[in-house]
Amino acid sequence: MHIAVGVKQVYDVDQIKIDPRTLEPVYDVPLKLDDLSRNALEEAIRIKEITGGKITVIILNGVKIGEAVKEALAMGGDEAKIILSEGGFLDTAITASAIAEVIKSLKDVDLVIFGHASVDTYTGQTGPRVAEILGVPVVTQVRELRVNDDVLTAIRDLEDSLEEVEIKLPCVITVTNEINEPRLPSLSQILGARKKPVEELELSDLGIDLERGIEILHNRAPRVERLKRIYRDDTDIAAREIISELKKEGII
């Protein structure tokens, strides 16, 4: 089985600070392999452990790609295709077209796995769009996946129900954060990753339409207007005062 996994490199959102004056995020934090991308990759590795085959990692980002690809290959990717762009915002239609182009060029991909969204932008569009471009079935929000020959059985995690479906290969799957616990690569895997083939492609060479349909005007934190009355010492007083305040406000 040839599995392609679309992964993303993101800023560590937990570490990003907000500039109190402009309310804009300050991006002087490390880049990392996206959490949900790691779930996607982990699922691919588990399938490959059963079926055998190959895992191709596809990543599209600005110029600074490094650690994310190394980590993906150390975890268990067999090769990587890096799509280089000049940075800046790409809308998901462009991202999806680029990834689909690479998948088509690989010719024999049976299964494509993505995270159902990425922790930074959380659009959730890439997987479904890639499936439409390739003209193959897609199933999103998968939290359990089994492979039997050329049919997959997936359990989807929806708001109020679990939906079990069968999907014919080739297809696209997007996984949830709950599907697995991604492995941490060992030292020898980290060293071994250096020898795995990595191909760099230029976004502008892929022959896709690069016209954007969306423009980001600004991205700012909402003002957190909380009272922040924190009681650090006497919990008796704290409990009484808080209940009395909430009562005064008509909340309880």
Add this chain to the structure above:
Amino acid sequence: MRCLVFSENDDIAREILSGIRELKGHDGAVLLTYSEEDFSGYADTVVKSECPDNTRIEDHAVSAIARLAEEENFDLILTGSTRRGKEIAPRVAQRLGYPCVTDVIGVYMDDSLEVERYSLSGRTISRERILKLPAVLSIMPRVFEAIPDKETPEVIKREFEMDDAGVRVIEVRRKERTGGELEKADIVIGVGRGIGGEDGIKMAMELKEVLGGEIGSTRPVAYDYHWLPEETMIGLSGKRIKPSLYIAIGVSGQIQHLTGVMNARRIVAINKDENAPVFEYSDYGIVGDWRDVLPKLITALKNR
């Protein structure tokens, strides 16, 4: 602005239909639905269809929406930003060659169409301009309020042909429910990993007894330890709630959880770590062990 609306969730469908009425140049809306509900007051046309057995709603809705969009020129196609809706919106957009924005929390029409959505796991709000119409948007629940107007819809029953989607539904199981609907509760008590297990949950339930409301949870509580059903999880991949009061007990306050409670009117946090990020987002906080604090809160409530 002519709109086509779909959501498998009737409440969200009504909210979207109400919200888009206020957009500049609004020129009526068509609703596609699988529901038996009557949408009088919400759309000028209601297209009722049925999703065949063993077919996923997503696969049928994508075909149906694409067909309707070929027959009539819509400026905007809107779905609910539920998990199903978030698959449908980008697929429709890709099929028709339209731009798409998901998880929209605000829609503004002036010279051009602008939308707002959360970014960075909910830490920021990104304002985006749609550079070409038609476009597809998926709208978060309760962005708009459902208010009926005067429309008496023309109801059309339709079947849509669809290609083999390659996906077959085997079974749909409803998730276990603990109580009422978290999204509609006025008071929510949220428990985190710090609650420690059964004993803590029991005490949180006691608090709920005297206070009313519903119990929510964080990811470790719902998915890792299963102290509470999964459907109680609040946050980025769980529910987003808007109560008057949210009480976070043993919750550290990672953004992926807090993004689900940002719209609460008041937030109270109980955490033994005074540096827990949750205090930054709280109106009232008590630094302490819940074993000490909860009985005191319960007593204070009983004496109120």
